[in-house]
Amino acid sequence: MKKSQKRSNCPISCSLDIFGDKWSLLIIRDMLFFQKSTYGDFLKSSEGIATNILASRLLGLEENKLIEKLEHPDSKAKVLYKLTPKAIDLLPIILEIHLWADKYFTIPADIKAMIKEAKKDKEAFVKMMTKELKKQVDTEKSSS
Amino acid sequence: MKKSQKRSNCPISCSLDIFGDKWSLLIIRDMLFFQKSTYGDFLKSSEGIATNILASRLLGLEENKLIEKLEHPDSKAKVLYKLTPKAIDLLPIILEIHLWADKYFTIPADIKAMIKEAKKDKEAFVKMMTKELKKQVDTEKSSS
DNA sequence: TAAGTTTGCTTGCATATTGCAAGTGTAAAG
DNA sequence: CTTTACACTTGCAATATGCAAGCAAACTTA
Numbered sequence: 001m002k003k004s005q006k007r008s009n010c011p012i013s014c015s016l017d018i019f020g021d022k023w024s025l026l027i028i029r030d031m032l033f034f035q036k037s038t039y040g041d042f043l044k045s046s047e048g049i050a051t052n053i054l055a056s057r058l059l060g061l062e063e064n065k066l067i068e069k070l071e072h073p074d075s076k077a078k079v080l081y082k083l084t085p086k087a088i089d090l091l092p093i094i095l096e097i098h099l100w101a102d103k104y105f106t107i108p109a110d111i112k113a114m115i116k117e118a119k120k121d122k123e124a125f126v127k128m129m130t131k132e133l134k135k136q137v138d139t140e141k142s143s144s
Numbered sequence: 145m146k147k148s149q150k151r152s153n154c155p156i157s158c159s160l161d162i163f164g165d166k167w168s169l170l171i172i173r174d175m176l177f178f179q180k181s182t183y184g185d186f187l188k189s190s191e192g193i194a195t196n197i198l199a200s201r202l203l204g205l206e207e208n209k210l211i212e213k214l215e216h217p218d219s220k221a222k223v224l225y226k227l228t229p230k231a232i233d234l235l236p237i238i239l240e241i242h243l244w245a246d247k248y249f250t251i252p253a254d255i256k257a258m259i260k261e262a263k264k265d266k267e268a269f270v271k272m273m274t275k276e277l278k279k280q281v282d283t284e285k286s287s288s
Numbered sequence: 289t290a291a292g293t294t295t296g297c298t299t300g301c302a303t304a305t306t307g308c309a310a311g312t313g314t315a316a317a318g
Numbered sequence: 319c320t321t322t323a324c325a326c327t328t329g330c331a332a333t334a335t336g337c338a339a340g341c342a343a344a345c346t347t348a
Contacts, residue, residue: 015249052299055298184323
């Protein structure tokens with residue numbers, strides 16, 4: 001994939017240059033909400049990403065510092081993909097997408113429950129989940 | 145453009161099926177923040193969308209009920225594109241993208257000012273702007 | 289230790305999407 | 319009645335996507 005240059009300095013445009021496609025945010029979603037962390041995990045997601053596309057998206061996310069590739073504690077054959085704080089900070093965006101979707105689509109019950117919870121106090125929900133996620137990041141960092 | 149079918153029933157996935165590309169949200173941005181409303185307006189945006197892509201995105205947005213095509217009051221040669229409430233409800237998402245971009249990129253000063261204003265009280269900012277935008281929608285509706 | 293198996297990719301190729309430039313039809317302006 | 323404005327459409331080359339197969343390194347099993 002060619003190194004994408006900025007189309008403009010509009011913040012929306014710059015952001016879309018990074019995650020404005022059909023797959024990148026799904027990978028982030030899998031990591032944020034479903035604790036997925038390996039190549040195989042992402043391939044298994046119900047949207048069915050093609051393996052070459054997954055590889056190219058992971059590379060793009062890494063180049064944009066949204067994820068990091070690390071040694072997997074279980075095996076050298078595995079790779080551990082980990083969210084950076086920059087990616088964790090996408091949570092408010094992803095939450096708002098959930099809320100929008102909840103208003104205009106039919107949402108699976110389990111996710112609907114999460115959304116309902118989040119709606120009670122968005123700021124608190126984001127803050128708590130962010131703290132939780134960033135704690136994991138730091139824990140792993142300090143134990144390396 | 146082929147009628148896109150849902151990849152899964154995940155709210156993020158469904159949402160990305162609609163606006164998960166490099167252009168759709170920029171059109172929405174132009175309408176939300178810069179009062180653009182015609183084909184020519186969108187073509188002029190600094191990102192430089194190709195005319196055929198613009199046509200296909202406008203069609204997609206219309207199919208997904210994010211915009212409506214109306215007669216332009218000034219001229220029959222023009223077409224007036226108008227946001228639906230469904231699109232106006234994307235504002236929280238677009239605001240959060242702004243906030244994220246503000247944290248990780250260098251943002252133009254004028255937009256930075258808007259972001260600063262919005263950050264003071266997100267809910268209030270969204271509510272006020274939404275109200276303003278939806279008022280316009282209703283005004284035009286009642287005068288047709 | 290040899291023979292699978294798992295894992296994380298890469299490669300090849302068909303198809304779809306994008307981007308660029310030029311063209312078209314209708315409406316308005318001069 | 320000619321020119322310009324406006325909203326597209328068309329043709330085509332370049333790029334991206336999707337699918338299936340292949341592959342090497344690490345791991346498991348016997």
